Amino acid sequence: MAKRMVPNILITGTPGVGKSTISRLLADRTKFTWREVSKMAEEYNCLDEYDPEYQCPFLNEDKLLDIMEGMMAKGGNIVDYHGCDFFPERWFDGVFVIRTNNTVLYDRLTARGYTGKKLEDNVQCEIFETLLEEAQSSYKEEIVTALQNDSQEQLQTNIDTIVEWIERWKEESI
């Protein structure tokens, strides 16, 4: 892949931590393209049959990756997804794992209508730092950053942190 002039970033974390909120605000600030993987999977028919255990459809990863490959080439993408181990490592310059306090997350997911096993599984996923570990085992340590996102104040700080990271990346890549 040719060298990118602008970076690609991955925003990952447990459902409800604020990935889409952060991605949307970041896309407004940077004019990067927000790639909401769950929506793209629907749009491009990359969802296979329903997984009864996780109460969501299976993602056809290979098909999705083929579709995304061309989009990623030039950089300037904010990829938003609650998983990160199946993307090619070479796609990303920065990986941001969004974290939320478990009681705050519980309330957000309840407000979203999650109940029972789905609610418990997602809160446990956050407690066990599943996505942080997945990111750390899939990408180089120096490109993975965890950001706490419990409050509006932290939300603004996180946006500023990522915007500054992008500016620094651009300066360093000249």
Ligand SMILES: Nc1ncnc2c1ncn2[C@@H]1O[C@H](COP(=O)(O)OP(=O)(O)O)[C@@H](O)[C@H]1O
């Ligand atoms: N820093 C924050 N402070 C308070 N509420 C937040 C914050 N970030 C996100 N939220 C709220 O939490 C809910 C889940 O956020 P969302 O961006 O949809 O998460 P995700 O994309 O990770 O599933 C939304 O109602 C959103 O408005």
